[in-house]
Amino acid sequence: MFETIDYLRFGNQKQKNAYNAINSLGIMESLSEFNPILCGTLPIGIDIEGSDLDIIMEVFDPNKFEKKVKLLFSNKEKFIFKKTVIRNFSVVKANFMYGGFEFELFGQPQSVKEQYAYLHMVIENFIISNHPSVQEEVILLKKQGYKTEPAFCKVLGLKGDAYETLIDFGKKNRIV
Incomplete structure (x- = not known):
């Protein structure tokens, strides 16, 4: 069900707005090589004010991911990119604001369907x-x-x- 974001088009107003913001940015297409999936609270309708849009990805080459993400999104409001370690995985994260949403692009060297x-x-x-x-x-x-x-x-x-x-x-x- 969560492999694409099409279900958001038929959700509540916030889900529809998220669908439009994600499509406007072209994230799913431009980062398709990393198998992006929208996760978190908004897809399942338990978001609250201030909930972000978490897009998780399979990132086996953090430098390649960093270059691409910075090229595409470093001009967005409050853009931040960082590398860290979570549960013994090297993790890359980019955060920025767009279309009334905070986005978090999260990547680690693991299949998205195995990520927490x-x-x-x-x-x-x-x-x-x-x-x-x-x-x-x-x-x-x-x-x-x-x-x-x-x-x-x-x-x-x-x-x-x-x-x-x-x-x-x-x-x-x-x-x-």
Whole structure:
């Protein structure tokens, strides 16, 4: 379902606006060699004011990615590019503002469908699709300052590192 952003055209107004902003930038086409997928809260309707658009990618050559992203987007408002390490992966990130949204382009040397952002989104989407009341509870917690994964774990009564625990929950329940 999340391989393209076409579903956003039929979503709520914010999803439609995101669809237009992403298409206007041409991100999915211009970075197609990195297999971009929009992840996070907006695709599954649990975004709140200030939620960004997370586009994750497979980046095995960080220098090539950096050159391309800077060429395409360094002229955008509040553009920042950085390299870091998360969970033993070298990560590249670019952030900027466009069309009323903060974009985060995130790349690591791993298939997008194996990255935590994608797995979390699939698990969270499954949960709210099967238990609609969870959606509102998570949104309320997010408005109180909770990050998404800790909010889901609190609602579900799951303990431990929220990012790992949610993955374990998804595997135990054969969601991922």
